[in-house]
Amino acid sequence: MEGLERIVREHPFFAGLEEGFLNLVCGCAKNVRFEAGQYLFHEGEPADNFYLIRHGRIALELTAPGRGAIVFQTLAEGEIVGVSWVIPPYRWTYDARALDLVRAVAIDAACLRQKCEADHDLGYEMMKRFLPVLVQRLQATRLQILDVYGVPS
Amino acid sequence: MDPMTPHVARVRRKRRDAADVWTLELEIEDGNLRQRFAFTPGQFNMLTVFGVGEVPISLSGDAAEPGSLIHTVRAVGAVSGALTRLASGAAVGLRGPFGAGWPMDEATGRDVVILAGGLGLAPLRPALYQLIATRGRYGKIVVLYGARSPNDILFHSELAAWRRRLDVDIQVTVDHAASSWNGHVGVVTTLIPRADFDPLHAIALVCGPEVMMRFAIATLRDVGLSEESIYLSMERNMKCAIGFCGHCQFGTVFVCRDGPVFRHDRVRSLLAIKEI
Amino acid sequence: MDTVQPVVLTIDGLQILLDALRQRGYRVVGPAVRDQAIIYDDIVSIDDLPRGWTDKQDGGHYRLIRRDDEALFGYAVGPQSWKKFLHPPLLRLWSAGHGAEGVRVKTEPYPDERFAFIGVRSCELHAIAIQDKVFLGGANVDPHYQARRQGAFIVAVNCGQSGGTCFCVSMNAGPKAESGFDLALTEILDADGHLFVVEAGTETGRIVLAELPHRTATKKDLGAAESVVAQTAATMGREMRSDDVHELLLRNLQHSRWEDVAKRCLTCGNCTMVCPTCFCTSVEDSSNLAGTETSRSRRWDSCFTMDFSYLHGGSVRASTRSRYRQWMTHKLSTWFDQFGTSGCVGCGRCITWCPVGIDITEEVRAIRESEPQ
Numbered sequence: 001m002e003g004l005e006r007i008v009r010e011h012p013f014f015a016g017l018e019e020g021f022l023n024l025v026c027g028c029a030k031n032v033r034f035e036a037g038q039y040l041f042h043e044g045e046p047a048d049n050f051y052l053i054r055h056g057r058i059a060l061e062l063t064a065p066g067r068g069a070i071v072f073q074t075l076a077e078g079e080i081v082g083v084s085w086v087i088p089p090y091r092w093t094y095d096a097r098a099l100d101l102v103r104a105v106a107i108d109a110a111c112l113r114q115k116c117e118a119d120h121d122l123g124y125e126m127m128k129r130f131l132p133v134l135v136q137r138l139q140a141t142r143l144q145i146l147d148v149y150g151v152p153s
Numbered sequence: 154m155d156p157m158t159p160h161v162a163r164v165r166r167k168r169r170d171a172a173d174v175w176t177l178e179l180e181i182e183d184g185n186l187r188q189r190f191a192f193t194p195g196q197f198n199m200l201t202v203f204g205v206g207e208v209p210i211s212l213s214g215d216a217a218e219p220g221s222l223i224h225t226v227r228a229v230g231a232v233s234g235a236l237t238r239l240a241s242g243a244a245v246g247l248r249g250p251f252g253a254g255w256p257m258d259e260a261t262g263r264d265v266v267i268l269a270g271g272l273g274l275a276p277l278r279p280a281l282y283q284l285i286a287t288r289g290r291y292g293k294i295v296v297l298y299g300a301r302s303p304n305d306i307l308f309h310s311e312l313a314a315w316r317r318r319l320d321v322d323i324q325v326t327v328d329h330a331a332s333s334w335n336g337h338v339g340v341v342t343t344l345i346p347r348a349d350f351d352p353l354h355a356i357a358l359v360c361g362p363e364v365m366m367r368f369a370i371a372t373l374r375d376v377g378l379s380e381e382s383i384y385l386s387m388e389r390n391m392k393c394a395i396g397f398c399g400h401c402q403f404g405t406v407f408v409c410r411d412g413p414v415f416r417h418d419r420v421r422s423l424l425a426i427k428e429i
Numbered sequence: 430m431d432t433v434q435p436v437v438l439t440i441d442g443l444q445i446l447l448d449a450l451r452q453r454g455y456r457v458v459g460p461a462v463r464d465q466a467i468i469y470d471d472i473v474s475i476d477d478l479p480r481g482w483t484d485k486q487d488g489g490h491y492r493l494i495r496r497d498d499e500a501l502f503g504y505a506v507g508p509q510s511w512k513k514f515l516h517p518p519l520l521r522l523w524s525a526g527h528g529a530e531g532v533r534v535k536t537e538p539y540p541d542e543r544f545a546f547i548g549v550r551s552c553e554l555h556a557i558a559i560q561d562k563v564f565l566g567g568a569n570v571d572p573h574y575q576a577r578r579q580g581a582f583i584v585a586v587n588c589g590q591s592g593g594t595c596f597c598v599s600m601n602a603g604p605k606a607e608s609g610f611d612l613a614l615t616e617i618l619d620a621d622g623h624l625f626v627v628e629a630g631t632e633t634g635r636i637v638l639a640e641l642p643h644r645t646a647t648k649k650d651l652g653a654a655e656s657v658v659a660q661t662a663a664t665m666g667r668e669m670r671s672d673d674v675h676e677l678l679l680r681n682l683q684h685s686r687w688e689d690v691a692k693r694c695l696t697c698g699n700c701t702m703v704c705p706t707c708f709c710t711s712v713e714d715s716s717n718l719a720g721t722e723t724s725r726s727r728r729w730d731s732c733f734t735m736d737f738s739y740l741h742g743g744s745v746r747a748s749t750r751s752r753y754r755q756w757m758t759h760k761l762s763t764w765f766d767q768f769g770t771s772g773c774v775g776c777g778r779c780i781t782w783c784p785v786g787i788d789i790t791e792e793v794r795a796i797r798e799s800e801p802q
Contacts, residue, residue, distance in 0.1 A: 061332055069332035073339050076347070099335055139368075143340040144328045148362040149271035149301040155536040155572055157712075157727070158523045182531070203525055203532065204716030204723040229741065244532045246525075362741075390739050392712050395569040398730070399709030400737060402759065405766035410568070426682055428751035 004029055008105060011052045012078045013129060021122050028111035034098040040081065047090045049106040050082035056102035061095045072144070073137075074099065083134060085109035156395050159201045159246025160186060164239050165221060171305045173229070174272065175237040176213065179222045179245060190247070191219035194279035195254030195386060195414045198224065199394045201246025202239070206232040209391045209409070211276035212250060216283060222247070225275035225307070251394040252413050255280045255358050256384060264292040264350040266378075268369050270299045270341055270361025274307050276386055276413075277360050281315070288320060293350050295322045299341025299365070302327050303334045322349060341365065342372045352377030360386040367424055370417060380418040387412050387420065404429050432635045435628040436643035437650050438614075443501075443625060444475045445641050446584070446612075450545040453637075455582055458514060459547030460507070465493055467507035469514070472547065479504060486593035486666070486777065488786025499623065502548055502616050505592025506776050510705035511553055514544055515577045516560060522712070524724040539576035549585045549610065551603030552595075552774040556705035557583075558609055562768045563708055573727075582633065585610035589618075589657045593666040594777025596790055600671055602774040604661040606630075612638060615654035626654040667777060669790040670797070674771070677797055678762040682754065686796050691750035693785050698731035700779035700787075701756065706772045707731075732756050757789060 005026050008014055014025065032051070034040055040051065040058065051058075058081055060073040072094075075081055081104075084092055090109065116123035166178040179200075181187045190198075192212050201207040208230075214223025228234040239245065257280065265284055269277050284294055296315070300306045306325060316323040324344045326337040337344070341361075357373050359366050366385050373383055389408040392398035401408040404423040406415070423429055438446070450457050451473070459472040462479050472478065484504040485492045496503050525534040549557075557578075564574035585606035588595075597603030606613040611634035614625045626646050629635040646654075701707040711730035716723040730737060732755050738745040746752045764772030773789070780788045 057337075059332070059338065071330045071332055071334060071338045074326075074337045076337075078347075097332070140340045140343055143342070143365065143368055146364060147301070147328070148365045149299075149305060149328070155523070156569055157725070158534055158536040161532045161534060201714070201725075203527065204714055204720060206714045207712065207725070244527070246534065388740065389745065390737070392710065392730075396567060397564065397569070397571055397708070398711065399732065400711070400730075402732075402755070402763075405763045407767070428746050428748060429682065429755075 004031065004105070007031075007054065008052065011054070011105070013052055013080050013133075017125070021125055024115050024119065024122055025107065025112065028108040028115065029105050030108075032104050032106040034102040034104070036098055036100050038098050040096040040098065040102075041092045042095050043092055045092050047082060047085040047092050048109050050080060050085050050109060052105040052107070053077055053079050053081060054103045054105065056098060056100040056104075058102060059097050059099050061097060063095070069095070073140075080133060083130065083137075085113070086130060156248070157393065159199070159207070159248050162222070162245050162247040164241050164243045164245065167237075167239070167241060170225065170307045173237070174225060174227045174305075174307060176223060176225045177236065177239070178214070179224065179247060180220070181222070181247065182244075187220050190222060190250060192216055192222075192250035192279075193254040194257060194283055195276055196250040196252045197276070197394075197413065198222065198247055198249030199251065199391070200224065200226075200232075200236060201248075202232055202235040203244065203246060205235045207246065207248075207392075208232045208236070209251070209394060210236070213275040213278045214282075216279045217286065225272065225278075227272050248394065251409055253411065255386075255414055256356075256416075257283055260284065260356050261290050262292065264355040265294050266348065266350055266355055266357040266373070267294070267296045267298075268341065268345075268357055268359045268361075268373070269296070270365040270369070271301065271305070272307070273359075273361030273365075273386070274298055277358060278308060278311075280358055285315065285318070285321065292354065293322065294320070295348050295350050296324065297341055297344040297348055298323070298325045299344070299361070300325070300327050301329075303330050303336070324348065340368070342368050345369065345372045346376055355382060357383045359383060363388075363424075380421060381416060383417040384414055385417060385420070386414050431645060432629050432638040432643070435626055435646040435651060435654075436638065437646050438625045438627050438641060438643050440475060440501075440623055440625075442641050442643060443614075446637070447472065447474065447547070449637060449640060450582060454543065455545035456542050457545045457547060460502075460504075462493065466491065467493065467504055468509045469507075469511065469546075475501065478502075478548075483590060484592060486781040488594070488780050488788050489783055490593075490786070491781050498618050500589065500616055500618050502586045502588075502614075503590050505588065505590060505595055506550055506552070506778060508703045508778065508782055510703070510776075510778070511546055511549065511557060512560060512705055512708070514546075515557070515581070516564070516574055516708060517577075518729045520573060520727045522725045522727050524722065527721050527723065539572055541576070543580040543582070544577065545582040545584065547584045549583050549606075550588055550776075551585065551606045552597045552600075552776040553705055554583070554585055554606055554609040555597075555600075555602040555774040556776070559706045559768070559770060559772060559774070560708060562770065566768070582637075583610045583612075585613040585630075587613060587615040587654070587658050588661045589616050591661045591664045591666060592777055592781075594780040594788075595665050595775060596667040596669050596777060597775035598662050598665050599667070599669040599790075600771060600773055600775035605658045610634070615657055617650070617653045617657065619653065624650070626650050667775075667780065667788065667790045669775070669793055671771065673797075674761045674793055675765045676762075677793070677800075678758045681796050681800075682758070684796055684799070686792065686799070687750045687754045689795075690753050690787060690792055691748065693787055694749050694753045695784060696733040696735075696749050696752055697784060698733040699782045699784065701731040701733060702729065703778040703782045704760070705774065705776060705778070706760070709737075732759070757792065761789070761793065
């Protein structure tokens with residue numbers, strides 16, 4: 001699994017991760033690929049994995065009746081897709097569609113959750129990495145909600 | 154010439170850029186006076202719809218071609234709405250150009266980041282024209298542009314043409330899109346960390362809604378740009394554009410005369426205060 | 430010319446001064462009693478002046494009461510200031526004709542009438558100088574102000590009576606007229622009679638003065654004039670430490686005192702109308718029904734109005750708190766950054782004419798005293 005370890009270690013999300021933890025994480029990891037247009041997952045499905053994007057872009061969408069699918073975020077190389085796996089009920093709250101050919105590392109959520117329960121230091125390390133992503137996305141979302149370019153009513 | 158009396162200009166051409174945004178090309182009626190209206194990127198004119206009122210509108214065209222004065226207008230009120238409904242050949246009143254524009258000389262030899270949000274791309278377009286016309290003087294040129302949705306992207310074909318040049322990096326993002334959009338979705342600040350420029354030797358020119366500029370500047374600072382390397386274009390209510398009516402005051406400065414372009418360190422503390 | 434030195438005029442001499450100015454083609458304006466206040470209007474004779482009147486002023490309080498003498502200038506200042514003439518409340522800027530031949534825009538001609546202001550107080554001289562800086566001292570010149578200002582003949586009066594809300598001493602703006610006048614009078618009313626010690630401040634002043642019946646001022650006259658001024662300076666109604674206000678306010682833009690004053694302020698804008706240095710204006714475009722004639726006018730505006738700072742569907746300064754803060758910090762603080770001086774001359778009008786008696790000297794004091802020493 002040497003190749004996978006290198007890939008995971010080099011991904012920005014896991015930059016600087018200590019060797020021991022790296023091994024634990026890689027034990028849950030595998031390479032995946034999605035063709036352009038293919039969905040990684042759909043809203044409501046179990047959040048079985050989270051993904052480290054190695055190449056390509058992914059659109060996060062929600063579908064509303066009468067409005068069709070609305071893309072509210074795109075993510076690209078170096079970013080991660082999926083935070084719903086962290087908290088119950090572990091279900092996806094949106095669709096994720098590959099915009100281009102996507103190569104990613106899928107990390108099995110149940111596997112990683114179990115390891116985090118067993119080793120709280122690993123768990124803390126994961127939380128430290130997830131929280132900044134969540135906070136940044138929250139701040140960005142707030143700006144989007146403000147609809148700053150919108151016409152004043 | 155009395156500074157509050159407008160000259161007569163005619164609408165030569167108009168084009169719709171988005172649902173409520175038009176670009177008007179104006180020409181001063183008196184041909185002998187045209188060179189007096191030469192402008193620098195970032196300046197604005199006061200446009201009068203006779204009988205309705207006068208508003209400040211950014212010059213969005215090429216400063217090297219002052220004979221045709223190009224303005225981009227968003228219909229948000231009585232006067233701007235009336236401007237966008239003028240027919241070709243109609244008369245408008247014009248005063249200008251006013252204001253301190255983008256510091257083009259400061260950009261020489263540096264990477265230039267053009268950070269625009271919504272209509273903010275309009276007063277930045279003249280800067281881009283100049284940067285591209287004298288391309289060799291600058292390092293990397295990166296345009297980071299955020300719009301509400303794909304339909305609100307201004308100057309679409311021009312952006313595409315510049316991108317094809319290969320020596321200008323154009324990144325566009327929208328706040329939301331239909332699934333037919335194949336581009337980036339997310340606020341414009343998300344483009345900054347991924348953009349290819351050297352923060353220690355870059356200059357950033359920022360224009361857009363004030364909230365967006367605050368967040369964008371915070372992110373520019375986070376990636377390493379100094380306060381003295383960031384310039385923004387402010388907007389306030391204006392009735393005269395010559396520092397007499399008092400409406401455009403922003404703390405210690407008059408936006409019409411000391412701005413609209415300000416170096417960030419000059420207005421940093423003011424931006425942080427609500428309702429100043 | 431013997432009018433290089435101060436001279437003494439009698440009341441008759443003063444009437445001759447008014448006549449002489451009118452004969453020279455000036456439009457003579459000065460104080461008069463109207464609607465129970467002393468305002469500025471066209472005057473012809475000494476009898477038009479507020480002879481024997483004085484004013485009692487305090488926060489939100491102004492009353493005219495009779496004096497027990499016949500002093501012509503025995504009051505402080507009223508609700509109007511000379512900006513009424515130099516920076517008129519309503520002014521047409523231009524008109525345009527729209528027809529088959531096209532659009533013709535015509536600037537409204539600048540007036541060529543010259544004003545003679547009678548009875549200008551030191552605080553008002555400073556206020557005029559402050560507005561001179563705003564309208565004449567920058568990159569742009571306001572031609573309407575310039576047309577009215579140049580050629581104005583100013584007859585100043587050294588205050589014999591300080592007002593209940595005056596604090597010109599604190600602002601280094603009086604009570605003695607130091608410069609900016611053609612003539613300066615000090616009214617002396619005592620056992621020896623009713624006289625005016627007059628000094629000329631310009632060549633024009635000297636020439637006009639020389640034509641009036643006068644005698645050279647004696648040491649006694651000059652001493653009397655000095656005591657009048659000293660007496661006024663010693664009886665200021667208010668005071669405000671002014672050397673630190675610029676920084677004091679800039680570092681307290683989020684002070685809770687702004688909320689406090691906002692609870693009292695009605696945003697009526699009286700202060701901006703009576704203030705001799707407030708200069709904000711707005712414009713209004715109009716059209717006849719056929720659309721063949723349009724025009725634009727300029728009128729006084731106030732930063733207290735709700736839509737003064739209107740932008741993108743709302744106002745930048747929507748709250749009373751922000752609007753009061755804007756007015757006071759502009760007047761006392763950011764005016765320095767913009768024009769190099771304070772915007773306040775200590776005339777006290779804003780205190781007198783505020784319906785709820787808000788007192789800027791008190792507001793400054795409250796903020797200053799709240800800081801750790």
